[in-house]
Amino acid sequence: MKKLSVLFFLAFLPLCLMAETKENREANRHEIRIGIGDAVMGHLGFTGWYEEPLPDIVPPAPDWGLGITTEEWHNNLKQERLNYSSRHVLPHFFLGYQYRFNSWFGFGFQFDFSGEYQPYEIINGYGQYIRGGSSHTLDWALIPEVRFTYFHREKVNLFSTLGLGAAMRTTWSPTLPQWGMGPIETQYEFSPALQGTLLGVSVGSNHWFGTFELGYQFEPIFGVLMHKMASASVGYRF
DSSP, rough: HHHHHHHHHHOOOHHHHHHOHHHHHHHHEEEEEEEEEEOOGGSSSSSSEEEEEOOOOOSSSOOGGGGHHHHHHHHHHHHHHEEEOOEEEEEEEEEEEEESSSSSSEEEEEEEEEEEEEEEEETTSSSSSEEEEEEEEEEEEEEEEEEEEEEEEESSSEEEEEEEEEEEEEOOOOOOOSSOOOOEEEEEEEEEEEEEEEEEEEEEEESEEEEEEEEEEOGGGSSOOOOOEEEEEEEEEO
């Protein structure tokens, strides 16, 4: 048991030697950090068929004996539906800056981006492959935020944040016809961005530290109520 206690003490000795004092907190008011957040809600998006209503019975070829007309046959050939087979989501990456006015209040901003890639096939009304394509999305957000530190010790802080900013979604969908590359159309959407940390933990020394946060991020254009519910980061105070 003694050996175990000694090993435990030696493991945490560097952190104890670099303990943040009140004087260092006042001197190191700026901090920057870089981190990554989850994309769990992004993986819950739609996959499968997306289509206009099709007739209950679609013959493989025109059969005028069954009463189908040439016009109806051509309409089924022109009718298209999308088959989304998979979805690949990029987690949230973010870069943040904070200025600490005192031991409990800080103000700064956070730049966040994430994305997704989803290939699909375009099928006609007879189930025949027409062409392939893919949907690409990048989401960007710039969010000023305030931070409230309600528990402060030399090496451990507990905090909450609240931020309101702006978000932009960039979407483009190149299609792949039978010959060559089809046209690429890029769309831009804008919306407010709300972000909050319900519980944040910061552990570190005078300069280097790490954080873990539980909270939410919400932008109406992203189509989900909350995302980026858990995140971790490393930072530096100066």
